[in-house]
Amino acid sequence: MTSDAVALSERRQGKFGDKYFAGRPQQVLLRNWLTFKSSAWIAVVSGFFEPVLYLLSFGYGIGELVGNISTSTGNISYAAYIAPGLLATSAMNGAMIDSTWNVFFKLNESRLYKAMLATSLGPLDVALGEIAWALMRGGLYATAFTLVLAGLGLVTSWWALLAVPAAIIVAFGFASFGMAITSYMKSHHQMNFFEIFLLPMFLFSGAFYPLTVFPGWAQAIIKALPLGQGIELVTKAMAGDFGIHLLVNVTYFIVMICVGLYFTTKRLNALFMR
Amino acid sequence: MTEPLIRARGLTKTYGDFIAVDGIDFDVAKGESFGFLGPNGAGKSTTMRIIGATSVRTSGTLTILGKDPEVNGPQIRAHLGVVPQQDNLDSELTVSENIFIYGRYFGLSSSFINKKIPELLEFAQLEEKKYTKVEALSGGMKRRLTIARSLVSEPDILMLDEPTTGLDPQARHILWDRLFRLKEQGVTLLITTHYMDEAEQLCDRLIVMDKGKIMAEDSPAKLIKDYSTKEVLEVRFGSERNQEMVEILRPLAQRIEVLPDRILLYAEDGEQLLEQIAAKGIHPNTSLVRRSSLEDVFLRLTGRTLVE
């Protein structure tokens, strides 16, 4: 007599990537849902407030000192100017928390992945499940934030709805990249790397002021960094500004996603197949 | 003879220059309770991980249920229940959620798992704790839950790495009792331990490992018979005098082992040996006669104690 578990795993045998993928990332998602239901919702829901607080404080407080900003699409309020940047930033932050600190904990402290990979689940199931979770969280934040923007009258066209898919693409890129790097981290002190990288990227991203205050070479660097790309993507999508630029932004993130997934799977496999 | 469940030939695992497992051979039959006894670092856990298809061997051959873990990792893992040395329960979930989600990792249906849960909770004596978060459980309860969790997929082979390390004596006995029941149900058990009493209690057959090699292989009783005497007399003279007494005592016993705190004298009849010593006017500070154990086998084979 063979058990269901054996029958299931034998059904996948010989299929492409069967050593790395059991076709069940949704079970990893289910696990996160169970923890979310019982208590993690506090942390998840609280994450929504972060960009809203920034919007209120900066948009209205600094907005009063700054006045209107002239952009390529006309003169807009400071709050409307920073909104897409804050959305992209919060998509990045949400995805990074899930895919870096949370993953580090599950990898090294709670040994959760070890337990998962002792079953017939494969490393790609784990990677995809965790990233999908980060995306759902990112998507939730993006939707809520867009609603807040609409409520505050900062949304001018229906294109703003595109903010949600744009933010999800940004979150996907950061989540898979972040998880890949985290899987190589050995001590939580190395995790400070993320902060050292993220803080300047955030401060100089152009979320708070036009990049034109910087010299040309600095602008080029900022625009080439992931958050710069993310802000550009969200800003353009929300403005309904489709062009070759948008395609470049999207391609940039697709590359990030693929590279991240590849290294995460490879590293998890190496870690648990020593 | 039927094909063994697990067959290893020349199984080797190296990490750089370090040889963790050094060309070992063994067979495990279906329904058998098979032990790996040895001190920390003997290569037991590495061997277990290779069998569990979570570590890739360097050389040699290994088949589990006729399959090679290097080729059919997921298929082999579907047959196994794994209880690691350190519990890796999901601390954010409750007791029953832990079993549920673990079953889901194997792809089992919710209805199947939900039918299994009461049965497994009863087995682990955790019915009362069904809705308790794992964090709040005692060490013994966590270990029983880890075992219950590993049984959700109805594995053919249950692998236990140091199952009772860190548990108090009472919790150990409860756990041994549970493992006996599994054995009665025909589950093949693979157990690593550095406790000789555990190996004697649980294993039908075991291999004694040291530095990646197999030193001996047999049933616990046969190993004791082959490598030790029936009884052992332990004497202490205090740390200053142990050395000088060794030469006087050596001719009296079949074999003698000197440990930092005591001298072990091997004989068929310990009481009789103690009388002989007393007759010579030698009076140890303390003396104790006991039956030989696997500890003595290990000492004989390696010149070292299991727990150092």
Next chain:
Amino acid sequence: MMSTKIRKVSKYGSFHVAEARIRNMLKWRGIILFEAVVNPTLYLVSIGIGVGSLIDANNGVNGVSYLTFLAPALLASAAIQGSADEVIFPVMEGFKWNRTFFGMRSTTLTAQQISLGVFLAAMARAMFSIVIYWIVLYLFGALESDTAWLAMPAALLAGAAMGAVMLALAAKIENENFFFTLVGRFVMIPMFLFSGTFYPLTQMPTYLQFFGWISPLWHATELGRYLTYDYPLSGLQLSIHIGVLAIMIVAGLFLSTRIFAKRLEK
């Protein structure tokens, strides 16, 4: 050999605890120094000059450059962040992760000395961050008046007030699961954003100004502005700002001593 030395309870127990904490911090001196230098530089360049260029081009604020306006707030904020970090993590570690406080308690150290020692070490760390930050501000030319150096003790007051309150709060928390996230999102970030840090508090609606009144950052920022440029404060305002910070320090330390004693002696 039995020692015949007479053992007595040290009067300086809290300094021994602080020493142990500081030795621990020194292991991470590279990261601490890096953060202390890089953080202010990044903030000043990005917000001070980036956002500042927009504001100064408009009407400016308080009649000084935006950088000058922002400087004391960032200084006090760095003090608060540094002392909060050095209080929260050691307390979690001491009570739960490594249970080091219980080890200390089994020596002649008292609960009061342990809590005070952690606090003192956090103050040392805050002072270090403040001095570095101040130097960076000076180099950026953000400090205008002769009394600008007094902004350092003012910032330390803010660090002490936050440190003392956090010491009590962290000691009270037995299950830290979401503590860090919640403190970050519902205490640290709102405080940073709504304490008159980036624009005068009075610019917010009155009901939001309440945030500022209970925020150590606002009180210290007002003091700092008074000390670093020509920002008028009456004698009464000065004493209120100092008084509120002092009350926070005393109340926080008083409470944390009691909570430490309760947890270590139960």
